[in-house]
Amino acid sequence: MSFIDTIVQGVLLGGLYALFAAGLSLVFGIMRLVNLAHGDLIVLAAFLILLLTSALGLNPFLAALIAAPLMFLTGWGLQYFVLNRTLGKDVLPPLLVTFGISIVLQNGLLEAFSADSRRVSIGALESASIGVGSLNIGLMPLMTFLSALAVIFGLNQLIYRTALGRAFRATSDDIVTAGLMGIRPQRVFAMATGLAMVVVTIAALYLGTRANFDPTSGPSRLIYAFEAVIIGGLGSLWGTLAGGVILGVAQTLGAAVNPEWQILAGHLAFLTVLVIKPRGLFPRAVD
Amino acid sequence: MSLLELERVSKRFGALTVADEISFSVGEGEALGIIGPNGAGKSTLFNLITGNIAADSGTVRFGGVDVTRTPPMARCLSGMGRTFQIPQPFEKLTVFENLLVAGSFGTRRREAEACDRCAEILVDTGLFEKANVLAGGLTLLQRKRLELARALATEPRLLLLDEIAGGLTEAECHQLVATISAIQQKGVAVIWIEHVLHALTSVVERLLVLNFGKVIGIGKPDELMASRAVQEIYLGIEL
Numbered sequence: 001m002s003f004i005d006t007i008v009q010g011v012l013l014g015g016l017y018a019l020f021a022a023g024l025s026l027v028f029g030i031m032r033l034v035n036l037a038h039g040d041l042i043v044l045a046a047f048l049i050l051l052l053t054s055a056l057g058l059n060p061f062l063a064a065l066i067a068a069p070l071m072f073l074t075g076w077g078l079q080y081f082v083l084n085r086t087l088g089k090d091v092l093p094p095l096l097v098t099f100g101i102s103i104v105l106q107n108g109l110l111e112a113f114s115a116d117s118r119r120v121s122i123g124a125l126e127s128a129s130i131g132v133g134s135l136n137i138g139l140m141p142l143m144t145f146l147s148a149l150a151v152i153f154g155l156n157q158l159i160y161r162t163a164l165g166r167a168f169r170a171t172s173d174d175i176v177t178a179g180l181m182g183i184r185p186q187r188v189f190a191m192a193t194g195l196a197m198v199v200v201t202i203a204a205l206y207l208g209t210r211a212n213f214d215p216t217s218g219p220s221r222l223i224y225a226f227e228a229v230i231i232g233g234l235g236s237l238w239g240t241l242a243g244g245v246i247l248g249v250a251q252t253l254g255a256a257v258n259p260e261w262q263i264l265a266g267h268l269a270f271l272t273v274l275v276i277k278p279r280g281l282f283p284r285a286v287d
Numbered sequence: 288m289s290l291l292e293l294e295r296v297s298k299r300f301g302a303l304t305v306a307d308e309i310s311f312s313v314g315e316g317e318a319l320g321i322i323g324p325n326g327a328g329k330s331t332l333f334n335l336i337t338g339n340i341a342a343d344s345g346t347v348r349f350g351g352v353d354v355t356r357t358p359p360m361a362r363c364l365s366g367m368g369r370t371f372q373i374p375q376p377f378e379k380l381t382v383f384e385n386l387l388v389a390g391s392f393g394t395r396r397r398e399a400e401a402c403d404r405c406a407e408i409l410v411d412t413g414l415f416e417k418a419n420v421l422a423g424g425l426t427l428l429q430r431k432r433l434e435l436a437r438a439l440a441t442e443p444r445l446l447l448l449d450e451i452a453g454g455l456t457e458a459e460c461h462q463l464v465a466t467i468s469a470i471q472q473k474g475v476a477v478i479w480i481e482h483v484l485h486a487l488t489s490v491v492e493r494l495l496v497l498n499f500g501k502v503i504g505i506g507k508p509d510e511l512m513a514s515r516a517v518q519e520i521y522l523g524i525e526l
Binding site for chain 2: 167179
């Protein structure tokens with residue numbers, strides 16, 4: 001039974017990784033921008049939620065609801081005023097600039113919140129669980145996974161069913177022609193990054209309530225996000241969820257064998273997928 | 288008043304003059320054909336009209352407004368629709384979505400309003416059955432039709448067609464001519480670059496002949512084709 005329990009924990013953890021990765025996947029899919037500051041933005045959102053809960057005494061879920069529009073504006077502005085200027089044929093400028101932003105965010109957070117590791121408290125919910133047969137499933141991990149499902153379902157609906165989604169896809173397809181059709185690519189990109197930051201806020205809520213975080217937690221979240229995106233195949237959001245789940249299951253299985261092997265097992269699973277299917281498990285049909 | 292008016296528009300790429308003091312005008316609902324040998328500057332002329340290339344000198348007026356320095360998107364919104372010589376659909380969108388994007392963003396209408404109109408255009412351009420197919424999977428004829436359909440979805444007052452009949456069979460060409468005639472009869476002005484001369488002359492009232500970026504002649508098709516200068520340059524006949 002403990003084996004099944006481990007798998008279930010892994011799948012639920014995968015939900016968190018999928019949440020880390022969904023924003024990254026969205027931004028990459030639309031504008032081919034690799035945001036190296038993605039992990040640090042998750043940590044920034046986590047500190048924002050922490051600030052709202054500790055200073056105003058808000059419930060973390062309510063705090064996330066307030067943080068989300070703020071993060072949207074942050075993402076919108078970051079894309080519109082900074083990152084849009086780095087986009088072009090050369091892939092290096094966006095990498096350098098987002099790397100720089102990553103350093104600025106880490107040090108800014110260090111200055112503001114010190115190096116102590118923090119946690120967002122959610123009271124009784126923290127240890128609440130529901131029993132399914134002989135399994136005990138934590139309520140928060142379950143909510144994390146269900147949120148990941150909802151986020152990815154929602155993003156897919158947005159991308160395939162709305163005018164904004166069509167603008168996303170049209171711009172991703174051919175930015176020059178999109179401009180001729182009356183789309184403003186700069187604004188479309190800003191919307192996409194803003195949206196990614198809303199997803200980041202949701203990820204931050206579960207990151208902050210699940211485990212401790214500190215100003216330098218970003219880069220490792222970025223790596224998990226990257227691995228989930230690449231295992232799943234670039235550009236496919238459901239693939240990203242699958243990638244997150246594979247990563248989560250591999251990590252919990254590794255940890256079950258030896259607690260020190262958790263991270264290693266995740267990386268090994270990632271490398272195995274790269275060897276067997278270099279384009280990921282569910283690559284987009286074209287390009 | 289003319290819908291589109293070019294006044295001494297010039298463009299140079301280094302030593303190469305691609306547009307040399309081009310002046311002409313097109314009235315509301317009028318159809319003008321543009322012919323000329325390869326490299327004469329026909330597509331460049333379109334780029335100057337739509338704003339994809341900025342003119343070095345001269346003035347472009349659209350609907351009485353000077354648009355010489357107006358970006359392409361704003362010209363699209365003010366009623367210029369265009370097709371490309373090499374079709375450039377959004378390949379990962381369906382045919383209908385291609386139209387919806389053009390019909391909503393290209394007109395600043397809400398998508399729900401654009402929907403019915405886009406469906407009508409699909410019928411008019413013979414693409415209705417392909418509505419839910421990804422544009423990347425279309426044949427050449429269908430891609431050309433989609434170019435036309437997408438330009439129409441932006442509700443143009445002026446439609447710029449760039450070699451839309453090239454590579455089509457006689458029957459296909461015939462259909463296309465009928466479609467374009469119908470569009471023009473609804474009051475849309477058309478400027479049409481085409482090598483398939485009989486297709487062109489069955490729609491347009493006037494022809495403009497271009498060579499080395501210069502306007503060689505402009506006038507009624509039969510008169511123009513009979514002129515010695517045009518025969519020499521365009522048909523390559525040494526007289």
